[in-house]
Amino acid sequence: MTKDTSFSQKLLHWYEFNKRDLPWRETADPYAIWLSEIILQQTRIDQGMAYYIRFLDAYPSVNDFAKASEDEILKLWQGLGYYSRARNMHHTAREIVSQHQGHFPADYQSLLRLKGIGEYTAAAIASIAYNLPHAAVDGNVFRVLSRINGIETPIDTGQGKKQFTALANELLDPQQAGNFNQALMEFGATLCTPKKPGCANCPFNTSCVALRNKTTESLPVKKGKVKIRTRFFNYLIINDGSHTYLSKRTSNDIWKNLYEFPLTETSDKKELHQTLVESQLILPQNAKIEIEEETPWQKQVLSHQHIFYRFIYLKIGGKIKLPSSAIKVNKKDIFNFAVPKPIEKELNRNNWL
Known part of the structure; x- marks a missing residue:
């Protein structure tokens, strides 16, 4: 598609x-725009809306966000x-306060240098907050662009990203950069959807190459498939009267810096006895282990991993030695810790109080 002002005019x-009535469209505050853009990465709007409001209520400015502890942000x-989105945001908020006097940079390249802000987010903030033509x-x-123009270049290649970015910048209305970007994203989110797009109501249906060639469902093209890693998590929930034990995930892995019950990861769905043998529990001689409950295996699907997990409730007679990362926690305080979704679901299932 060559430079065509009618495209931007029709789109706007x-x-x-x-356009939907969304709260982040009522502001030009770069902090609020940044917050909305990061939250909505990998998150549906209906879910992200509540988090956006919650964060703005708790931290009305980037200075407030920077003052919070990482545990508070993660919770x-x-x-x-x-x-990692939340951890990167916390790092960036502190950098903005310490190096930019609490003000977001007002140019694309400076935004791009901030941790967790890539080309898309930098362009969104630059255009919506400052109306810069990115x-x-x-x-x-x-x-949207692949369908209207019939472009079959894979979008997950360097060539594809350059081609689509160049085309989007060519079509961009420099006088209404923020509105143009929001309009194009809204158009794809609500009309030119992945499945069953609303072609009958599309203002570009007379010129859309994909509609004419009946290739709507096959565009855009992706070259490679993501390799999925399968893992098996056995969580040991130790009943120590009014207390139990948690560990913080500190390695460079999923759910970094979140808390979980002592974990034994196995190569497959092992029998309960073998799992306890492989666990890091060190028991005194003649210690008695009472298995109070073993939950069925459940599945947590992540973008690159499938986690199968279960919970094993244990009551142990005598003292035990746990990994150094384990901390003793009063059960009534357990909801104060930021935990992964499988742990959150189990806490809500069980009556801890």
Whole structure:
């Protein structure tokens, strides 16, 4: 598609009458825009909305966000997944306070240098907060532009990303950069959807190559498939009267810096006895282990991993030696800790209080 002002005009006209009423569209505050963009990565709007409001209520400014502890941020983030987003945001908030006097940089390149802010997010903040002419290219934009123009270049290649970014910048209305980016993303999210797009109501249906060639369902093209890793987590919940034990995940792995029950990871769904043998529990001689409950295996699907997990409730007679990372926690305080989703589900299932 060559430079065509009618594209941006049609798109902005459609947006004016069809955009959803979302709170982050009522502000030009770069902090609020940044917050919304990071939350909505890998998160549906209906879920992300509550978190956006919750975070703004708790931390009205980037200075407030920076003052919070990482544990407080992770606890408020609990349930959103992809926790590296929250950790990167906390790092960036402190950097903005310490190096930028609490003000977001007002240019694209400076935004791009902040941790956790890639090309898409930098362009979104630059265009929406400062109306700078940078196209924000996300999955919705890939889909819309590939279909309308019939582009079959894989979007998960360097060539594809360059091609689509160049096209989006060519079509961008420099006078309404923020609105254009939001309009294009909204168009992909609500009309030019992955499945069953609303082609009958599309303002571009007379010129859409994919509609004409009946290739809507096959665009955009992706080259490679993500390799999925399968893991098996056995959580040991130790009943020590009014207390139990938690460990903090500190390795460079999923759910970093979140708390969980002592974990034994096995190569497959092993028998309970073998799992206890492989666990890191060190028991005194003649110690008695009472298995109070063994939950069925459940599955947590992540983008690159499938986690099968179960909970083993244990009552142990005598003292035990746990890994050094384990801490003794009063059961009534357990909800104060930020935990992964499987742990959260189990805590809500069981009556801890």
